[in-house]
Amino acid sequence: MFSLKGKSAIVTGGGSGIGKAISVLFAKQGADVHIVELNAAAALQAVNEIKAAGGQAFAYGCDVSRQSDVVEVFHQIGNIDILVNNAGIAHIGRADTTTEAEFTKVFDVNVKGAYNCLYAAIPVMKQKGAGVVLNMASIGALVGLADRFAYSMSKGAVYAMTLSVAKDYMADGIRCNSISPARIHTPFVDGFIAKNYAGQEAEIFEKLSKSQPIGRMGKPEEVASLALYLCSDEAGFVTGNDYPLDGGFIKLNN
Structure with a gap:
């Protein structure tokens, strides 16, 4: 079960944390993993670890907020079966303490970055008639978090994009879901x-x-396990859903 053999998977921000855990697990399950990462050195280190364990992985230095760069890298990769939109940045602040520059940076990476990857990957998936997209949202998209105005805004957008993509490309054989972690x-x-x-x-x-x-x-490996299920053929009937991975935060935090 949960084999990704023969699949080509892109994981943005796959050089550390949750993204690295997903990259390692996907490679272990047989996928060719393409790590698209702003920190090229971290991506290369993750690739070397995967190869040392017998997996297949490739590293690409890329700023996901720059559409031309994303399109170029995705063109180099060619075949795309799975896209994991994981790259993102955090921010602490309220509406009246967040500067315009800070707000724009969070938007450019977390929202525009996800859009840029969708823009580049979906035409490839449409041509194949199949594909899986997994977006990394957050509990901040679902509940109010103190001092997380810009971050929550961005993850709310990611959640909404998940629903939109799932609806628009269902007939093209493309599934799209999201995971909303609490603190990992x-x-x-x-x-x-x-x-x-x-x-x-x-x-x-x-x-x-x-x-x-x-x-x-939570542990990065726990997020990776859920990501594996959602991107596997076993989840073929699952689309347009968000999955909180939150230790009870949303429903039991009272």
Whole structure:
């Protein structure tokens, strides 16, 4: 079950965190994984790890906010069976504390970046008459999060794009779903805590962990497992849905 043998999968932001976990698992299940990543060195490191484990992977340095760059890279890749729109950036701020430049940057990466990849991948999938798109949304698209105005805006857009793509291309054999994680323990989280709460790392880590009712953060590998199901043939009847992976945050946080 859940074999991706013979599939060509693009994972944006696949050089670290959730994206890397997805890339590693997809390669393990037989996919040729194409890691499209702003940090080319991180992408290459992930590729080397995958190849060392016997998988097939390729690295591409690319800024997903630049459509011409995305189109060029996707043209190099050629065959596209699976697109995982995972690349994204975080931001802390409210509507009146978020600068125009900050808002634009979040939009360009999280929203326009996903659109650019859809723009480049969907024609290839339409020609094949089959394809799977998986977008990485967030619980911020579904519930109010304090001090996450621009980030939540961007993930709300990703959620809406998921529904639109699923509707528009169903007749072309293209499925589209999204995952909405709560807080996942990645190197980004550790760096965020170290930068903003020096000397309080253990205390803040515990506080952030307990913001999920289950009492801990999620693991990148847990997101990857759900991603594998949604991108596999076993999920052939699944489209136009969002899947919270949140440790009970949305429904049980009261």
